Amino acid sequence: MSAPLPRLSLWEFFQSLGKTFMLPVALLSFCGIMLGIGSSLSSRDVLTLIPLLDQPLLQHLFVWMAATGAFAFRFLPVMFAIAIPLGMARENKGVAAFAGFVGYTVMNLSTNFWLTMKGILPTSDAALLKANNVQSVLGIQAIDTGILGAVIVGVVVFWLHERFHTIRLPDALAFFGGTRFVPIITLLVTGLLGLAVPLIWPFFARGIAGLGWMINGAGNFGPMLFGTGERLLLPFGLQHILVAIIRFTDAGGTMEVCGKSVSGALTIFQAQLACPQVQGFSESATRFL
Secondary structure (H helix, E strand, C coil), X not given: CCCCCCCCCHHHHHHHHHHHCHHHHHHHHHHHHHHHHHHHHCCHHHHHHCHHHCCHHHHHHHHHHHHHHHHHHHCXXXXXXXXXXXXXXXXXXXXHHHHHHHHHHHHHHHHHHHHHHCCCCCCCCHHHHHHCCEEEECCEEEECCHHHHXXXXXXXXXXXXXXXXXXCCCHHHXXXXXXXXXXXXXXXXXXXXXXXXXHHHHHHHHHHHHHHHHHHHCCCHHHHHHHHHHHHHHHHCCHHHHHHHHHHCHHHCEEEECCEEEECXXXXXXXXXXXXXXCCCCHHHHCCC
Protein backbone atom coordinates (compact mmCIF):
# COMPACT_ATOMS: atom_id res chain seq x y z
CA MET A 1 0.00 0.00 0.00
CA SER A 2 1.32 3.45 -0.90
CA ALA A 3 2.51 5.76 1.86
CA PRO A 4 -0.08 8.34 3.03
CA LEU A 5 0.28 11.75 1.42
CA PRO A 6 1.34 14.64 3.69
CA ARG A 7 -1.44 16.82 5.08
CA LEU A 8 -2.11 20.16 3.45
CA SER A 9 -1.38 23.22 5.56
CA LEU A 10 -4.16 25.80 5.88
CA TRP A 11 -2.23 28.08 3.51
CA GLU A 12 -1.82 25.33 0.91
CA PHE A 13 -5.48 24.40 1.31
CA PHE A 14 -6.72 27.89 0.43
CA GLN A 15 -4.25 28.20 -2.45
CA SER A 16 -5.42 24.87 -3.86
CA LEU A 17 -9.06 25.86 -3.35
CA GLY A 18 -8.55 29.13 -5.23
CA LYS A 19 -6.93 27.35 -8.17
CA THR A 20 -9.86 24.95 -8.55
CA PHE A 21 -12.10 27.94 -9.31
CA MET A 22 -10.31 28.47 -12.60
CA LEU A 23 -11.76 25.37 -14.30
CA PRO A 24 -15.43 26.46 -14.14
CA VAL A 25 -14.46 30.14 -14.59
CA ALA A 26 -12.61 29.32 -17.84
CA LEU A 27 -15.69 27.54 -19.20
CA LEU A 28 -17.85 30.39 -17.93
CA SER A 29 -15.78 32.89 -19.90
CA PHE A 30 -16.11 30.92 -23.13
CA CYS A 31 -19.84 30.41 -22.56
CA GLY A 32 -20.14 34.15 -21.94
CA ILE A 33 -18.63 34.83 -25.36
CA MET A 34 -21.09 32.45 -27.03
CA LEU A 35 -23.99 33.90 -25.06
CA GLY A 36 -22.96 37.45 -25.90
CA ILE A 37 -22.54 36.85 -29.63
CA GLY A 38 -25.69 34.73 -29.93
CA SER A 39 -27.90 37.10 -27.90
CA SER A 40 -26.61 40.22 -29.61
CA LEU A 41 -26.86 39.03 -33.19
CA SER A 42 -30.35 37.62 -32.69
CA SER A 43 -31.74 40.73 -30.99
CA ARG A 44 -34.31 42.93 -32.73
CA ASP A 45 -32.15 46.05 -32.43
CA VAL A 46 -29.20 44.45 -34.24
CA LEU A 47 -31.46 42.96 -36.93
CA THR A 48 -32.94 46.42 -37.51
CA LEU A 49 -29.44 47.85 -37.97
CA ILE A 50 -28.11 44.90 -40.01
CA PRO A 51 -31.02 43.32 -41.95
CA LEU A 52 -28.56 41.00 -43.71
CA LEU A 53 -28.38 38.93 -40.51
CA ASP A 54 -32.12 38.25 -40.57
CA GLN A 55 -31.73 34.91 -42.34
CA PRO A 56 -33.31 31.73 -40.90
CA LEU A 57 -30.07 29.72 -40.95
CA LEU A 58 -28.05 32.49 -39.30
CA GLN A 59 -30.73 33.15 -36.70
CA HIS A 60 -30.93 29.46 -35.80
CA LEU A 61 -27.16 29.48 -35.37
CA PHE A 62 -27.20 32.57 -33.14
CA VAL A 63 -30.07 31.29 -30.98
CA TRP A 64 -28.24 27.96 -30.63
CA MET A 65 -25.09 29.81 -29.52
CA ALA A 66 -27.06 31.77 -26.92
CA ALA A 67 -28.81 28.64 -25.61
CA THR A 68 -25.54 26.69 -25.40
CA GLY A 69 -23.69 29.59 -23.81
CA ALA A 70 -26.35 29.84 -21.09
CA PHE A 71 -25.27 26.41 -19.81
CA ALA A 72 -22.60 27.75 -17.45
CA PHE A 73 -24.95 30.40 -16.08
CA ARG A 74 -27.66 27.83 -15.28
CA PHE A 75 -25.42 25.14 -13.79
CA LEU A 76 -22.59 27.16 -12.26
CA PRO A 77 -23.00 25.91 -8.66
CA VAL A 78 -22.89 22.22 -9.59
CA MET A 79 -19.82 22.94 -11.75
CA PHE A 80 -18.05 24.29 -8.63
CA ALA A 81 -19.22 21.34 -6.52
CA ILE A 82 -17.59 18.98 -9.03
CA ALA A 83 -14.50 21.07 -9.87
CA ILE A 84 -13.36 21.62 -6.26
CA PRO A 85 -12.90 17.95 -5.27
CA LEU A 86 -11.66 17.19 -8.78
CA GLY A 87 -8.94 19.84 -8.54
CA MET A 88 -7.98 19.32 -4.89
CA ALA A 89 -7.94 15.51 -4.74
CA ARG A 90 -4.41 14.15 -5.04
CA GLU A 91 -5.46 10.63 -6.05
CA ASN A 92 -8.53 9.12 -7.79
CA LYS A 93 -9.71 12.48 -9.06
CA GLY A 94 -12.53 10.96 -11.08
CA VAL A 95 -14.07 9.43 -7.96
CA ALA A 96 -13.81 12.78 -6.17
CA ALA A 97 -15.58 14.57 -9.04
CA PHE A 98 -18.35 11.94 -9.12
CA ALA A 99 -18.82 12.29 -5.37
CA GLY A 100 -19.02 16.07 -5.79
CA PHE A 101 -22.07 15.70 -8.04
CA VAL A 102 -23.62 13.16 -5.65
CA GLY A 103 -23.04 15.45 -2.67
CA TYR A 104 -24.50 18.57 -4.25
CA THR A 105 -27.60 16.76 -5.51
CA VAL A 106 -28.23 14.92 -2.23
CA MET A 107 -27.84 18.13 -0.20
CA ASN A 108 -30.60 19.78 -2.23
CA LEU A 109 -32.84 16.69 -2.08
CA SER A 110 -32.41 16.63 1.70
CA THR A 111 -33.23 20.34 1.95
CA ASN A 112 -36.33 19.71 -0.17
CA PHE A 113 -37.32 16.96 2.28
CA TRP A 114 -36.97 19.36 5.24
CA LEU A 115 -39.04 22.06 3.52
CA THR A 116 -41.71 19.49 2.66
CA MET A 117 -41.87 18.18 6.24
CA LYS A 118 -42.27 21.74 7.51
CA GLY A 119 -45.18 22.32 5.12
CA ILE A 120 -43.39 25.00 3.09
CA LEU A 121 -43.39 22.77 0.01
CA PRO A 122 -45.06 21.97 -2.27
CA THR A 123 -46.35 25.43 -3.13
CA SER A 124 -46.66 27.79 -6.08
CA ASP A 125 -46.99 30.88 -3.87
CA ALA A 126 -44.29 33.20 -5.21
CA ALA A 127 -44.19 35.25 -2.00
CA LEU A 128 -43.67 32.15 0.17
CA LEU A 129 -40.96 30.81 -2.13
CA LYS A 130 -39.15 34.16 -2.10
CA ALA A 131 -39.43 34.51 1.68
CA ASN A 132 -37.69 31.13 2.11
CA ASN A 133 -35.25 31.70 -0.80
CA VAL A 134 -36.58 28.58 -2.54
CA GLN A 135 -35.67 28.09 -6.20
CA SER A 136 -35.37 25.20 -8.61
CA VAL A 137 -31.87 23.70 -8.28
CA LEU A 138 -31.20 20.92 -10.80
CA GLY A 139 -34.98 20.52 -11.01
CA ILE A 140 -35.25 20.24 -7.20
CA GLN A 141 -37.08 22.89 -5.18
CA ALA A 142 -34.59 23.79 -2.46
CA ILE A 143 -32.98 26.74 -0.72
CA ASP A 144 -30.72 28.46 -3.23
CA THR A 145 -27.31 28.40 -1.55
CA GLY A 146 -25.61 29.48 -4.78
CA ILE A 147 -21.86 29.27 -5.21
CA LEU A 148 -21.13 29.33 -1.48
CA GLY A 149 -23.22 26.21 -0.90
CA ALA A 150 -21.45 24.48 -3.79
CA VAL A 151 -18.05 25.45 -2.38
CA ILE A 152 -19.00 24.06 1.03
CA VAL A 153 -20.10 20.79 -0.58
CA GLY A 154 -16.92 20.65 -2.66
CA VAL A 155 -14.70 21.12 0.41
CA VAL A 156 -16.66 18.54 2.42
CA VAL A 157 -16.40 16.02 -0.42
CA PHE A 158 -12.67 16.68 -0.76
CA TRP A 159 -12.16 16.03 2.96
CA LEU A 160 -14.25 12.84 2.84
CA HIS A 161 -12.34 11.66 -0.23
CA GLU A 162 -8.94 12.23 1.37
CA ARG A 163 -10.10 10.51 4.57
CA PHE A 164 -11.87 7.46 3.13
CA HIS A 165 -10.64 6.67 -0.41
CA THR A 166 -8.26 3.99 0.94
CA ILE A 167 -10.54 2.61 3.68
CA ARG A 168 -10.68 -1.14 4.18
CA LEU A 169 -13.96 -2.63 5.38
CA PRO A 170 -14.64 -6.09 6.89
CA ASP A 171 -14.62 -8.93 4.37
CA ALA A 172 -18.42 -9.11 4.24
CA LEU A 173 -18.54 -5.45 3.14
CA ALA A 174 -15.29 -5.40 1.16
CA PHE A 175 -17.11 -4.60 -2.09
CA PHE A 176 -18.03 -1.19 -0.66
CA GLY A 177 -14.49 -0.36 0.47
CA GLY A 178 -11.84 1.89 -1.05
CA THR A 179 -12.93 4.43 -3.63
CA ARG A 180 -16.48 2.98 -3.74
CA PHE A 181 -16.96 4.12 -0.18
CA VAL A 182 -16.38 7.80 -1.03
CA PRO A 183 -19.74 8.49 -2.76
CA ILE A 184 -21.50 6.36 -0.12
CA ILE A 185 -20.18 8.37 2.83
CA THR A 186 -20.70 11.54 0.78
CA LEU A 187 -24.39 10.68 0.36
CA LEU A 188 -24.82 10.21 4.12
CA VAL A 189 -22.89 13.31 5.19
CA THR A 190 -24.37 15.71 2.64
CA GLY A 191 -27.81 14.28 3.40
CA LEU A 192 -27.33 15.46 6.99
CA LEU A 193 -25.86 18.73 5.73
CA GLY A 194 -28.99 19.33 3.67
CA LEU A 195 -31.11 19.03 6.83
CA ALA A 196 -28.95 21.68 8.50
CA VAL A 197 -29.06 24.12 5.57
CA PRO A 198 -32.48 25.65 6.39
CA LEU A 199 -31.30 26.25 9.97
CA ILE A 200 -27.86 27.75 9.33
CA TRP A 201 -28.17 29.29 5.88
CA PRO A 202 -29.96 32.50 6.99
CA PHE A 203 -26.87 33.42 9.04
CA PHE A 204 -24.55 32.89 6.05
CA ALA A 205 -26.94 34.83 3.82
CA ARG A 206 -27.03 37.79 6.22
CA GLY A 207 -23.23 37.82 6.46
CA ILE A 208 -22.77 37.86 2.68
CA ALA A 209 -25.54 40.43 2.26
CA GLY A 210 -23.83 42.60 4.88
CA LEU A 211 -20.53 42.37 2.99
CA GLY A 212 -22.32 43.31 -0.22
CA TRP A 213 -24.07 46.23 1.49
CA MET A 214 -20.73 47.48 2.81
CA ILE A 215 -19.00 47.27 -0.60
CA ASN A 216 -21.90 48.73 -2.57
CA GLY A 217 -22.54 51.34 0.12
CA ALA A 218 -18.99 52.61 -0.39
CA GLY A 219 -20.05 54.02 -3.78
CA ASN A 220 -17.10 54.63 -6.08
CA PHE A 221 -14.75 53.30 -3.41
CA GLY A 222 -16.37 49.85 -3.66
CA PRO A 223 -14.50 48.77 -6.82
CA MET A 224 -11.34 50.34 -5.38
CA LEU A 225 -11.62 48.21 -2.22
CA PHE A 226 -12.27 45.12 -4.34
CA GLY A 227 -9.38 45.85 -6.72
CA THR A 228 -6.98 46.63 -3.88
CA GLY A 229 -7.88 43.42 -2.08
CA GLU A 230 -7.39 41.41 -5.26
CA ARG A 231 -3.94 42.92 -5.85
CA LEU A 232 -2.89 42.34 -2.22
CA LEU A 233 -3.92 38.68 -2.40
CA LEU A 234 -2.32 38.08 -5.81
CA PRO A 235 1.22 37.29 -4.51
CA PHE A 236 -0.25 34.63 -2.22
CA GLY A 237 -2.41 33.00 -4.90
CA LEU A 238 -5.60 33.68 -2.93
CA GLN A 239 -7.15 36.32 -5.21
CA HIS A 240 -9.48 33.81 -6.88
CA ILE A 241 -11.45 33.39 -3.65
CA LEU A 242 -12.19 37.12 -3.36
CA VAL A 243 -13.02 37.36 -7.07
CA ALA A 244 -15.45 34.42 -6.79
CA ILE A 245 -17.19 36.00 -3.79
CA ILE A 246 -17.83 39.25 -5.71
CA ARG A 247 -18.69 37.61 -9.02
CA PHE A 248 -20.97 34.84 -7.81
CA THR A 249 -22.49 35.72 -4.39
CA ASP A 250 -24.68 38.43 -2.85
CA ALA A 251 -21.52 40.38 -2.04
CA GLY A 252 -21.43 41.43 -5.71
CA GLY A 253 -25.05 42.60 -5.58
CA THR A 254 -28.50 41.07 -6.03
CA MET A 255 -30.96 41.97 -8.76
CA GLU A 256 -34.16 40.64 -10.27
CA VAL A 257 -33.64 39.78 -13.93
CA CYS A 258 -36.46 38.39 -16.07
CA GLY A 259 -38.47 37.60 -12.94
CA LYS A 260 -35.67 35.71 -11.19
CA SER A 261 -33.44 36.89 -8.33
CA VAL A 262 -29.78 36.76 -9.41
CA SER A 263 -26.71 37.30 -7.22
CA GLY A 264 -23.11 38.19 -8.07
CA ALA A 265 -21.67 40.79 -10.42
CA LEU A 266 -20.79 38.41 -13.27
CA THR A 267 -23.96 36.36 -12.85
CA ILE A 268 -26.09 39.52 -13.05
CA PHE A 269 -24.25 40.62 -16.19
CA GLN A 270 -24.79 37.28 -17.90
CA ALA A 271 -28.43 37.08 -16.81
CA GLN A 272 -29.07 40.52 -18.29
CA LEU A 273 -27.25 39.48 -21.45
CA ALA A 274 -29.56 36.48 -21.81
CA CYS A 275 -32.76 38.38 -20.97
CA PRO A 276 -34.42 39.90 -24.07
CA GLN A 277 -36.37 42.42 -21.95
CA VAL A 278 -33.25 44.08 -20.53
CA GLN A 279 -31.99 47.25 -22.20
CA GLY A 280 -28.38 47.96 -21.19
CA PHE A 281 -26.52 46.58 -18.19
CA SER A 282 -26.44 47.31 -14.48
CA GLU A 283 -23.55 49.62 -13.68
CA SER A 284 -23.58 48.42 -10.04
CA ALA A 285 -22.55 44.97 -11.35
CA THR A 286 -20.33 45.79 -14.32
CA ARG A 287 -18.12 48.13 -12.28
CA PHE A 288 -16.66 45.04 -10.61
CA LEU A 289 -15.83 43.40 -13.98
